[in-house]
Amino acid sequence: MVVILRDLFRYSAEFRIGAVLVGLVLLLSALAGLSPYSPQSVYVVPPDAPPSLTYWFGTTSRGQDVFWQVSFAIRNTLLFGCTVALVSRLLALVIGLVSGYKGGWIDRALMSLNDTVIVIPLLPILVLFFFVMRDRMSWLMLALLMGGFGWAYDARLIRSVVMTLRTREFTQTCLFSGMRTQEILLQEHLPYVMPVLVSTTLNNMVWSIGLEVTLSVLGFTDINTPTIGGMIYWANQHAAMVAGIWWWIAFPTIAIIMTFTGLYLIGVAANQYIDPRSQLRGVGGTP
Amino acid sequence: MNGYLAYVGRRLGQFLLVVFIGINVAYVITHASPIDPVEQSISAVTSYGNTAPAAIDEMRTSLRELYGLSGTAFEQYVLFWNRIMRADFGPSMSAFPTPVATLVGRALPWTLGLLTVSIVVAWGLGNLLGGLAGYYQNNRGLKLMGVIAMAVHPMPYYVLALLLLILFGFVWPVLPINGGSAMNLPPTLTVEFIVSVLQHAILPALSLILIGIGSWFLGMRSLVSNIVNEDYVIYAELAGVRPWRVLSSYVMRNALVPQMTGLAMSLGGIFNGAVITEKVFGYPGLGSLLVDAVYAGDYGLVLGVTTISIIGVSIGVLAIDLLYPLLDPRVKVS
Numbered sequence: 320m321v322v323i324l325r326d327l328f329r330y331s332a333e334f335r336i337g338a339v340l341v342g343l344v345l346l347l348s349a350l351a352g353l354s355p356y357s358p359q360s361v362y363v364v365p366p367d368a369p370p371s372l373t374y375w376f377g378t379t380s381r382g383q384d385v386f387w388q389v390s391f392a393i394r395n396t397l398l399f400g401c402t403v404a405l406v407s408r409l410l411a412l413v414i415g416l417v418s419g420y421k422g423g424w425i426d427r428a429l430m431s432l433n434d435t436v437i438v439i440p441l442l443p444i445l446v447l448f449f450f451v452m453r454d455r456m457s458w459l460m461l462a463l464l465m466g467g468f469g470w471a472y473d474a475r476l477i478r479s480v481v482m483t484l485r486t487r488e489f490t491q492t493c494l495f496s497g498m499r500t501q502e503i504l505l506q507e508h509l510p511y512v513m514p515v516l517v518s519t520t521l522n523n524m525v526w527s528i529g530l531e532v533t534l535s536v537l538g539f540t541d542i543n544t545p546t547i548g549g550m551i552y553w554a555n556q557h558a559a560m561v562a563g564i565w566w567w568i569a570f571p572t573i574a575i576i577m578t579f580t581g582l583y584l585i586g587v588a589a590n591q592y593i594d595p596r597s598q599l600r601g602v603g604g605t606p
Numbered sequence: 607m608n609g610y611l612a613y614v615g616r617r618l619g620q621f622l623l624v625v626f627i628g629i630n631v632a633y634v635i636t637h638a639s640p641i642d643p644v645e646q647s648i649s650a651v652t653s654y655g656n657t658a659p660a661a662i663d664e665m666r667t668s669l670r671e672l673y674g675l676s677g678t679a680f681e682q683y684v685l686f687w688n689r690i691m692r693a694d695f696g697p698s699m700s701a702f703p704t705p706v707a708t709l710v711g712r713a714l715p716w717t718l719g720l721l722t723v724s725i726v727v728a729w730g731l732g733n734l735l736g737g738l739a740g741y742y743q744n745n746r747g748l749k750l751m752g753v754i755a756m757a758v759h760p761m762p763y764y765v766l767a768l769l770l771l772i773l774f775g776f777v778w779p780v781l782p783i784n785g786g787s788a789m790n791l792p793p794t795l796t797v798e799f800i801v802s803v804l805q806h807a808i809l810p811a812l813s814l815i816l817i818g819i820g821s822w823f824l825g826m827r828s829l830v831s832n833i834v835n836e837d838y839v840i841y842a843e844l845a846g847v848r849p850w851r852v853l854s855s856y857v858m859r860n861a862l863v864p865q866m867t868g869l870a871m872s873l874g875g876i877f878n879g880a881v882i883t884e885k886v887f888g889y890p891g892l893g894s895l896l897v898d899a900v901y902a903g904d905y906g907l908v909l910g911v912t913t914i915s916i917i918g919v920s921i922g923v924l925a926i927d928l929l930y931p932l933l934d935p936r937v938k939v940s
Contacts, residue, residue, distance in 0.1 A: 333756075435624045437871050439631070440919045442878035443896060443912040448635050450900050450908050453646070472871070529762035533882050536764050537897055548764075560772070572765055583760035 327588055334588035340581030344574065348394035356384060358391040358545045370566050377566035380557040385570050392545045393574050396528055399462055399546070403527035404520050406466025407473070412516065414470065415477025416504045420485055430478070436471040441530065444468075449539040456541050461534070465527050473519040477512050484508050514593040521586035525579055532575060547575045610931060610938045617927040621920050628916035633686050636909060637679075644669045647699065647903065695910035700902035706910040709895060714914070716786055717891035720807060721880050724814035725869070731815075732822025733865055737858040739823065740830025752827060759820030763879035767813040767886040774809060782806050784888040810887045814879060825868060829861040863934045870926040877919050 327334040356363045362382035370377040376385035418429040448464060449456055481504075484490060493503045534540050535548030538556075542549050554560075554567040647669055648662060670676045677685070689695060695706035739748035758766070775783040782788070788802040833839060834857060842852050884893030892911055899907035931937045 431620060431623055432627075434620060435627050438624050438874050438920060438923050439628045440874040440877045440915050442881050443915040444628075444631060444635070446896055446900060447632060447908055447912045450905070451636055525760050530878070532762050533764050533878075537882075537885065537900075539900065551764075551768075560776070568768075572768070576761060576765060579760040579762065580757060584756070587756070 323592070327592060331588040331591065333584045333591070337581045337584030337586075337588060340577045341585060344393055344397070344578050344581060347390050347574065348397055351387070351390040351394045354387040354390060356387055358388065359543065367562075367564055376570045377564070379553070379567050380559065380562070380564060381553065385566055388545055388550055389547075389570050389574050392547045392550050392571060393578065395458070395544055395546045396531065396548075396575070397578070399458055399531050400524035400528040402459070402462040403466045403469055404523045406463060407469035407523055407527075408516060408520060410466070411470035411473040411477060411519070412509075412512070415474040416481055416508060416512070418474065419478035419481025420500065420504055420508070422482075422485075426478075430475070433471045433474055436468055439468070441465070441468050442533070445530070445534060446539055449534070458541055458544055458546075461531070461540060462527075465530060469523055469527060473515075473523065476515050476519060480512055480515055481508055484511055514589070518586050518589040518593060521582050521589065525582050525586070528575075528578065547571045613931065613937045614928065617924060620927075621924040624920045624923070625917055628920070629687070629690060629913060632909065632912055632916070633683065637675075637682065642675075644675060647905065690913055693914075695906045695913075698899075698904055698907045700899065700904040700907065706906045709907060710892070710910050710914050713890060713892045713895045713911075714918075716889060717880060717884065717893065720810055720814070720884070720889065720891060721876065723807070724811045724818065724880075725876060727811075728815045728818030729822055729865075729869055732819040733826045733858070733862065735819075736823040736826025737830050737853065737861065740827040740861075741834060741853050741857060743831060751823065755820035755823045758816055759824065761817065763813065763817055763882050764886065766817055767810070767883050770809055770813050771886060781809055783809060786890040806887075806889070810883045810889050813883050813886075814876070817879065818876065821872075822865065822868075826858075826861055826865060829864060830857055833857050833861055866926065866930055866933050870923045870930075873922050873926070874919050877915060 328338065364374065364378045364382055364384050366378055366380050366382040368374050368378040374384055374386065376389060378384055379388065414429055414433070418426045418433075445461070445464065452460070489507065490503065493507055498506075531540070531546065532548035532551075535542065535546050536551050536555070538552050540546070540549070542552060550571040551568055554564070557564075557567075559565070559567040644666060648665060675682065693707050697703045698706050698709055701709060735748070735751060739745070739752055742748060771783055774781045782805055786803065786806055787799060788806075839852060839856050842856050843849075847856070880891070881893030881896060883889070884891045885897045888894060892915060896908065896911040899911065
């Protein structure tokens with residue numbers, strides 16, 4: 320593992336940039352533990368102060384320090400992305416493995432469901448969900464719901480990997496030596512699926528964080544838990560752009576763009592690592 | 607021909623399944639929530655002043671009827687489908703007494719126009735440039751384009767729309783940043799009105815295109831860079847087929863097939879993006895309608911827009927699926 324990371328860092332420019340960006344974001348989110356203020360408390364510092372040596376990122380109209388707010392927000396946003404990724408990975412793994420290995424009508428039924436989940440426009444459904452839940456909406460509930468919709472594309476990828484594995488000789492050997500289906504899937508096939516799982520996890524996080532930002536910018540989530548989208552929501556509520564308090568919007572936006580670009584670039588590097596043909600191209604050979 | 611009919615049948619079945627599951631999700635969400643939408647509407651109305659208890663009771667009964675919350679669970683379910691089949695979501699609460707169907711019908715053409723134009727431009731241009739970038743791998747300009755695509759593509763729609771808004775609204779105010787057309791023009795087919803509509807569409811369309819184009823560009827580039835090493839392409843090149851013809855008829859033609867599938871698969875996601883983009887630029891389409899309906903607490907309108915979105919996106923996917931045999935003739939035979 321360490322060797323793979325070292326090689327990636329040495330040979331892949333995408334991975335280098337991505338790792339630095341994600342590293343900075345992780346550092347910022349880790350700092351949240353050191354914050355002198357609680358993220359919920361308001362009017363703890365003078366409002367509307369521009370960035371200075373005392374308040375690095377300035378302060379908001381609600382009397383909060385933007386630096387510590389961004390730090391809390393990015394931590395919650397990353398945590399949200401990880402939760403959605405975890406839930407949807409479990410679903411994608413189970414459905415992809417079973418569908419690819421079993422084939423037949425199970426495969427057809429699961430893939431019909433899969434295509435359906437891919438097509439349904441999620442944002443209106445999430446908005447409807449917020450509309451009926453209102454104040455009882457919590458980020459965990461949102462994460463579970465999005466996890467329940469975020470597995471489809473990746474389940475299809477995992478299925479295609481398992482379908483090629485099923486026809487390989489070692490699967491037959493396992494079968495004839497009396498291994499049970501779940502043993503074959505978990506012990507023999509899962510290792511082949513792992514690389515796909517890693518790169519799809521990163522893409523899934525980009526997707527879920529993007530949707531969460533969108534929803535909370537509109538105020539359609541639990542607006543009292545600071546997230547990046549929530550910060551922009553409050554800034555819009557106080558007309559920060561018109562009032563010239565640009566730092567209230569600029570710093571969360573920069574933080575989220577860093578997160579996205581970083582995660583995406585690491586995903587690209589992971590994909591290249593999995594596909595040896597593009598690796599060859601990287602060092603100048605012709606595949 | 608028989609194969610084509612079987613294909614159409616399968617796609618139609620999938621379409622019906624999508625609509626069925628989508629509407630059921632909407633039903634479950636609205637009916638299984640711990641919060642009663644009727645009580646919520648009533649508390650919203652009564653919070654502004656004192657209302658006679660008898661009037662509240664009357665309102666409660668009529669709202670229950672309107673939301674289809676009376677009767678057993680099965681009756682409610684049948685009623686729910688009945689309403690959707692007739693596209694009848696009752697009158698809108700925030701624009702009383704205009705029916706929800708009228709409001710949705712008014713907003714639909716805006717969203718449809720914006721989405722169609724931006725998808726066609728993004729998909730066409732992205733594929734063309736991506737194909738060129740995959741074929742001419744050493745071209746500096748196309749390489750640079752790849753780097754830019756990689757930077758823009760993962761951005762959320764909201765952030766890019768906000769950046770465009772700041773750029774063209776505050777820094778360099780040349781384009782209108784709000785609305786679907788100029789306020790003072792009547793919506794008739796005059797040159798002035800059409801120009802105004804086009805002007806207002808530039809920024810929302812641009813933000814959708816900028817995000818979309820990157821993913822098509824990157825997808826096409828990696829597809830093409832694999833295809834150019836196929837034997838039949840090398841054979842065609844050695845046989846002296848003109849480079850442009852090799853690129854268009856031998857390489858890109860084959861790479862377009864998975865890109866078409868990709869378009870059908872990402873239609874829902876593109877629609878999500880349009881919702882938020884419309885809100886940012888105050889564009890009078892379904893997205894703005896949905897968001898404003900939530901702020902106004904208009905249950906019928908939210909439900910109406912959600913179901914119409916599900917059905918609309920499914921129809922779009924079905925249309926792409928039915929066009930698919932034009933690109934991939936194999937489905938006609940098998």
